[in-house]
Amino acid sequence: MTGDSALNAARRARELEALGADPAVDVLVIGGGVTGAGVALDAASRGLRTVLAERADLAFGTSRWSSKLVHGGLRYLASGQVGIAHESAVERGILLRRTAPHLVRALPQVVPLLPGIGGAQRALIRSGFAAGDVLRRSAGTAAGTLPRSRRIAAAETLRLAPTVRRAGLRGGLQAWDGQLVDDARLVVGLARTAAAHGAVVLTGVAAERGGAVLRDTFSGETLELRPRVVVNAAGVWADTVDPSIALRPSRGTHLVFDAEAFGGLSAALTVPVPGSVGRFVFALPAPHGRVYLGLTDEDAPGPVPDVPEPTDGEVDFLLDVVNTVLREPLGRGDIRGSFAGLRPLLRTEGGATADLSRKHAVLVSPAGMVTVVGGKLTTYRRMAEDAVDTAVRTAGLAAGPCRTRDLPLVGAVSGAARDRLAAPQRLLERYGAEAPLIADAAPVAPGIDVTHAEFAFGISHEGALTPADLLDRRSRIGLVAADREAALPAAEAAFG
Numbered sequence: 001m002t003g004d005s006a007l008n009a010a011r012r013a014r015e016l017e018a019l020g021a022d023p024a025v026d027v028l029v030i031g032g033g034v035t036g037a038g039v040a041l042d043a044a045s046r047g048l049r050t051v052l053a054e055r056a057d058l059a060f061g062t063s064r065w066s067s068k069l070v071h072g073g074l075r076y077l078a079s080g081q082v083g084i085a086h087e088s089a090v091e092r093g094i095l096l097r098r099t100a101p102h103l104v105r106a107l108p109q110v111v112p113l114l115p116g117i118g119g120a121q122r123a124l125i126r127s128g129f130a131a132g133d134v135l136r137r138s139a140g141t142a143a144g145t146l147p148r149s150r151r152i153a154a155a156e157t158l159r160l161a162p163t164v165r166r167a168g169l170r171g172g173l174q175a176w177d178g179q180l181v182d183d184a185r186l187v188v189g190l191a192r193t194a195a196a197h198g199a200v201v202l203t204g205v206a207a208e209r210g211g212a213v214l215r216d217t218f219s220g221e222t223l224e225l226r227p228r229v230v231v232n233a234a235g236v237w238a239d240t241v242d243p244s245i246a247l248r249p250s251r252g253t254h255l256v257f258d259a260e261a262f263g264g265l266s267a268a269l270t271v272p273v274p275g276s277v278g279r280f281v282f283a284l285p286a287p288h289g290r291v292y293l294g295l296t297d298e299d300a301p302g303p304v305p306d307v308p309e310p311t312d313g314e315v316d317f318l319l320d321v322v323n324t325v326l327r328e329p330l331g332r333g334d335i336r337g338s339f340a341g342l343r344p345l346l347r348t349e350g351g352a353t354a355d356l357s358r359k360h361a362v363l364v365s366p367a368g369m370v371t372v373v374g375g376k377l378t379t380y381r382r383m384a385e386d387a388v389d390t391a392v393r394t395a396g397l398a399a400g401p402c403r404t405r406d407l408p409l410v411g412a413v414s415g416a417a418r419d420r421l422a423a424p425q426r427l428l429e430r431y432g433a434e435a436p437l438i439a440d441a442a443p444v445a446p447g448i449d450v451t452h453a454e455f456a457f458g459i460s461h462e463g464a465l466t467p468a469d470l471l472d473r474r475s476r477i478g479l480v481a482a483d484r485e486a487a488l489p490a491a492e493a494a495f496g
Contacts, residue, residue: 003198004196005195005410007191007201012204012463016214026048026395026397027227029053029231030241031237033061038383040191041191046399047400051200051227052201053214054202057466058188059183062235064476066183066341067252068180068286068292069268069378070091074128075278077135081359085135086135096146096178100189102431103189105178105179105181107268108174108175108267109268110172112165112269113172115168117272130149149175154169162265163328181287181429189411192410203463204217204465210369230368231391237304241369242371244365245346246347248347249299249304249344254292258290260289269282270282271283271324281318281321288449288479361373362387411431418433438451445490467492468491471484
């Protein structure tokens with residue numbers, strides 16, 4: 001990296017003032033989710049003068065509501081989308097090995113073989129896992145990084161997922177995938193790395209009139225900008241930036257449980273959805289002593305809310321499916337929180353959203369705006385590369401080649417170098433090489449494993465401008481309402 005990666009209020013003020021004095025830029029990126037941050041990094045690292053404008057906060061939209069999985073694309077094989085599956089596997093390997101090894105880990109997933117899974121379904125799942133092994137090898141990811149799939153004994157299945165029913169358990173099928181410690185942390189890492197390469201990263205700044213005007217949402221002040229090209233990476237709001245496109249969002253819902261509800265789950269408990277082919281519900285071990293249970297795929301027509309809400313039907317669906325394999329069924333009283341995200345899928349005629357392609361699209365409007373939509377978190381880097389390639393051609397920009405395949409994010413560290421860092425494991429998993437900068441301190445509230453030092457770092461280095469930024473995105477305390485309430489005084493005090 002070539003410069004300072006710290007994002008904070010003072011830098012924001014300086015950069016807004018500098019843009020007012022010199023408003024000519026090469027690329028304006030609208031949207032601070034994983035795709036927008038990826039586009040800003042790609043463009044800045046090619047030597048383009050780049051501005052990212054986000055009306056709220058980094059990872060404010062869909063990018064904080066994912067399953068936190070870095071998928072190898074196995075689900076897409078089941079529907080014949082071989083190209084997307086291979087692309088996913090390649091991008092998973094890049095994240096694991098080069099760009100974010102501090103934020104991504106290998107996660108075992110286990111399908112318990114109970115009487116409800118017949119021989120034909122078992123064979124289908126096993127062949128799917130074997131196809132995933134082929135995908136991994138074709139993507140160049142070694143078995144030392146992601147081990148090959150295998151059948152495991154009942155005792156091993158129960159070690160990984162202790163609350164699975166013992167009666168009739170015939171072992172399990174195990175495969176491996178990638179898991180992010182937190183999707184919002186990936187977005188922050190991308191934005192900070194972009195800033196280190198010269199990008200101007202502005203949160204609380206709305207791009208209006210097609211990007212010709214930037215409005216500070218805190219002060220109300222505006223400035224005119226002269227971008228040579230605008231990249232619309234606004235996710236589920238992309239059609240409000242460019243009305244020439246049409247989106248068909250789908251909602252993915254997760255429930256949040258205390259880890260104790262799943263007895264110390266150490267794998268992705270993978271449960272086939274009865275009556276479907278290739279659809280599963282996952283229980284995923286998560287930070288802060290939690291487990292996330294997801295995922296739904298439902299049409300979400302109508303206005304796009306800032307914070308989507310799960311429906312009662314989705315909650316019942318997730319509980320019903322996971323309870324098919326649990327010894328003691330979970331109920332609504334066990335749920336600590338929930339979250340839902342909207343996928344920005346291109347509108348097509350007919351078909352369920354679960355069957356729509358997750359392939360991304362890069363579109364150019366008659367006015368020359370470049371829009372990137374679709375795709376998924378795992379393939380953000382390839383989406384950004386394609387969008388910047390298109391922007392460079394559209395505007396006739398002089399730019400270097402894409403560098404992001406081998407560009408580590410701020411904090412990236414692995415192997416022996418990681419082992420030598422003097423910091424708690426929890427901090428290493430969230431901050432990587434920067435973990436020693438965060439002196440250990442008292443927790444922000446009793447029973448919450450986030451410290452006052454982390455809140456301070458969020459403000460000084462990670463661009464947090466409000467208590468909500470700290471509670472809901474720099475940490476994920478806000479996923480449980482009671483925890484958020486308990487930590488709110490510390491978040492407010494962090495801003496003095």
